[in-house]
Amino acid sequence: MITGGHRGIGRAIAEAFTAAGARVAIADIEGADTAAGEIGRGTIGISCDVRSSTSVAAAVARATTELGGLDILVNNAGIAVLSPLHELSEEDFDSLVSVNLRGTWLVYKHAVPALINGGGAIVNIASLAGMAAFPLLGAYSGTKGGIVRLTEAMALELREYGVRANAICPGFIDTNMVQGSSDAFATITGGSFEQMVTAVQGRLGTPGEIASLATYLASDSASLLNGVAIIADCGMNLHRV
Numbered sequence: 641m642i643t644g645g646h647r648g649i650g651r652a653i654a655e656a657f658t659a660a661g662a663r664v665a666i667a668d669i670e671g672a673d674t675a676a677g678e679i680g681r682g683t684i685g686i687s688c689d690v691r692s693s694t695s696v697a698a699a700v701a702r703a704t705t706e707l708g709g710l711d712i713l714v715n716n717a718g719i720a721v722l723s724p725l726h727e728l729s730e731e732d733f734d735s736l737v738s739v740n741l742r743g744t745w746l747v748y749k750h751a752v753p754a755l756i757n758g759g760g761a762i763v764n765i766a767s768l769a770g771m772a773a774f775p776l777l778g779a780y781s782g783t784k785g786g787i788v789r790l791t792e793a794m795a796l797e798l799r800e801y802g803v804r805a806n807a808i809c810p811g812f813i814d815t816n817m818v819q820g821s822s823d824a825f826a827t828i829t830g831g832s833f834e835q836m837v838t839a840v841q842g843r844l845g846t847p848g849e850i851a852s853l854a855t856y857l858a859s860d861s862a863s864l865l866n867g868v869a870i871i872a873d874c875g876m877n878l879h880r881v
């Protein structure tokens with residue numbers, strides 16, 4: 641089950657998992673049915689808002705019933721808001737926490753009973769911004785850092801059930817989220833987002849590159865990895881000057 645899988649990184653993960661032979665449930669606030677139909681091969685689309693306990697419980701129940709169990713959970717749904725931390729509205733702060741951090745926990749909470757039956761894997765999509773603060777992404781960074789800590793707790797608490805939990809920390813990936821941030825970046829800083837990305841990361845990553853990593857982490861080939869956060873950013877985090 642992949643949250644936020646109708647487009648972007650989640651969509652690429654759904655396609656990669658399907659190609660690897662998995663049956664996938666896409667749980668998204670919109671577009672889940674359409675994406676599932678386009679991917680085919682038994683993919684299920686489930687309308688799900690990760691902010692709502694009722695919605696998440698129903699989505700997990702449907703995925704578990706229709707797939708005959710739940711082996712892999714990808715917590716991918718997320719939002720970003722670009723703003724200096726002190727200018728961020730309370731509403732935007734609450735939304736970031738509610739979708740990114742609380743949403744990850746809520747889906748996990750409801751999925752655990754099914755996951756521990758199968759001895760599977762959890763992949764949480766955090767961010768490089770979860771490993772170090774980014775200017776203009778302060779609250780987003782806070783939620784993503786929280787996901788890294790949650791991932792460690794999941795790994796520790798589910799180890800005895802044979803369920804692994806790992807996080808991916810992407811740099812800048814070419815999706816709607818980044819395209820949307822590009823305009824906000826230019827408005828706030830007067831600079832070019834594209835030039836900034838080229839300077840710090842060299843190029844944008846692709847959703848498929850994150851999907852390859854997620855496929856590996858969810859597979860038995862990664863059986864020694866538990867509770868880690870893997871950075872995928874062309875080495876951007878190593879820049880010191």
Ligand code: NDP
Binds near residue numbers: 716
């Ligand atoms: P997108 O905006 O393309 O995809 C995010 C997906 O999450 C969308 O399908 C969106 O639905 C869905 N979503 C948003 N809110 C909810 C909700 N309340 N309930 C269910 N689904 C929801 O972004 P990306 O593919 O780039 O992002 C995927 C993940 O990767 C996010 O967690 C993001 O923080 C993370 N990430 C992205 C990076 C990047 O550079 N792109 C870098 C680092 C991390 P809808 O289309 O309706 O909005």
